[in-house]
């Protein structure tokens with residue numbers, strides 16, 4: 116079964132002249148680490164926002180673990196999916212523990228069990244010494260790691276991350292990537308976006324390259340590289356399919 120299936124997805128934002136998504140179709144198998152790749156403005160964040168139920172598609176279908184992303188399945192999907200947005204979604208004036216307790220409560224977790232899970236995850240992400248520090252005192256990498264913890268308190272079987280390694284230092288990035296591999300090895304599916312193609316090549320079992328709201332190509336990174344005789348890595352493949360023209 117697919118963890119994610121997107122079929123003929125269209126999205127036109129209110130007031131926009133052109134659709135952002137133009138019949139986007141792809142699917143990722145359960146248990147994969149999938150990369151949604153594409154140039155600036157390709158529609159990656161829009162797609163992720165629709166997948167997570169934050170933005171409504173103009174038309175098309177989205178299935179999460181076989182459930183259609185609609186009002187009838189919203190609660191079931193909420194339990195199965197964890198979302199790490201591009202922008203830090205934490206309260207700056209609250210400490211890490213206060214933030215994470217708030218997010219745990221949203222999923223119905225309380226008391227000692229929640230506290231233990233928060234402390235376990237803070238330690239796993241190297242943040243245990245900063246448990247009671249306010250988020251606005253965190254570095255960029257610390258904020259990003261805390262943002263990930265907020266999304267996995269309820270142990271979602273599908274974790275969706277929008278550029279989780281953008282703008283963080285090498286140490287934080289290495290820790291985040293190690294975490295993603297471990298979380299996946301526990302049987303969970305991962306979908307992430309990135310502009311770092313070397314990273315995506317080594318992390319992902321499957322990638323979908325999108326451009327201008329459409330799927331350009333999908334497959335295993337090594338296979339995609341192998342299929343094109345002039346390409347040595349995923350960046351070559353990406354440029355082969357999306358070209359060299361700037362998007363701004």
Ligand SMILES: Nc1ncnc2c1ncn2[C@@H]1O[C@H](COP(=O)(O)OP(=O)(O)OP(=O)(O)O)[C@@H](O)[C@H]1O
Pocket residue numbers: 128129131135153154155156157158159160161162
């Ligand atoms: N809320 C919005 N209202 C109107 N247009 C939007 C909105 N959000 C995104 N867009 C437009 O949709 C297009 C795709 O944006 P989106 O953020 O989905 O792309 P992306 O692939 O994630 O890009 P990037 O790599 O730059 O993050 C862009 O042209 C953007 O201006």
